[in-house]
Amino acid sequence: MPHSPDLSPALQSLLSYFRPLALYSHGWPAGESLLSPSVNLLGANALYAADDLDEVTLSAARTWASEYGVPALRAVRGDSGEAGHLRVGTFQVLPVPSAIQVEQTSRLHLPRWAAVLAEAHGQPEWATPISRHLAARLESSPEAVLLLAYAGSEAVGALLWQAGAAHLWGTLDEAVDAPLLSAAAELSGGEVVVSLPDSSPLTVYGGQAVSFVHLDWPHDL
Structure with missing residues (x-):
């Protein structure tokens, strides 16, 4: 199974777990997006990427998610996110x-x-x-x-x-x-x-x- 060396252990575990449960996935230079438009599983509808992901890739990830009618989410380290905390x-x-x-x-x-x-x-x-x-x-x-x-x-x-x-x-x-x-x-x-x-x-x-x-x-x- 692919491994993203720039991800923290927690993000890598979530990505590895939800990848086979997601309907779509897309690899980026420093991360991967998962999408499952038909269900509300956070982990299967998020971008997993390095902390310093560039704005060009972020924009591409937003656009890719929008093509499936899904609001783009990103899993990040820390507790600053407004869509869920773990x-x-x-x-x-x-x-x-x-x-x-x-x-x-x-x-x-x-x-x-x-x-x-x-x-x-x-x-x-x-x-x-x-x-x-x-x-x-x-x-x-x-x-x-x-x-x-x-x-x-x-x-x-x-x-x-x-x-x-x-x-x-x-x-x-x-x-x-x-x-x-x-x-x-x-x-x-x-x-x-x-x-x-x-x-x-x-x-x-x-x-x-x-x-x-x-x-x-x-x-x-």
């Missing part, structure tokens, strides 16, 4: 007893998985688009694993693990976060690279702040 780092298994059960689920159950994910992020109307989008994209990622967390018979958390990372996940209760992420870590030998929201009380090692900023649309549109 802490990206390594999460290690927490051996804490829990009433939450986490199970691997078949891709036949992707609609239910997507419904939990969308509800967890307060956007239940996106469940069907996300399910349809991922059903197609995951065909080329046979190693990816879908996890569902349950409190009794109720599904309360959803996570997509692939290649030792889990940047796409959500829960209906923050008490589910640690059991769900621990289950993902167990899939990769005890630790997993994750994205945590600012509000999460959990700890990641080697954490880096990442945020998403809006790039201006081309002035001649």
Whole structure:
């Protein structure tokens, strides 16, 4: 898989994770743009580039995104972005007893998985688009694993693990976060690279702040 040496480890992890989940990608001299116009996944709709990316390339990235009718976003280090904030780092298994059960689920159950994910992020109307989008994209990622967390018979958390990372996940209760992420870590030998929201009380090692900023649309549109 291509590697961008000018990216921070956090940005590189996000790019590597979301690249196979994105519908379109475009390489630039010092970065790469991902686009998925049919879904609202930040990581699959952003430009990943070196901090000192030149204005010519930025303008080209804006124009490319606008051709698909998608507002251009850029993932940047730090917490200055207005479109979303994350802490990206390594999460290690927490051996804490829990009433939450986490199970691997078949891709036949992707609609239910997507419904939990969308509800967890307060956007239940996106469940069907996300399910349809991922059903197609995951065909080329046979190693990816879908996890569902349950409190009794109720599904309360959803996570997509692939290649030792889990940047796409959500829960209906923050008490589910640690059991769900621990289950993902167990899939990769005890630790997993994750994205945590600012509000999460959990700890990641080697954490880096990442945020998403809006790039201006081309002035001649």
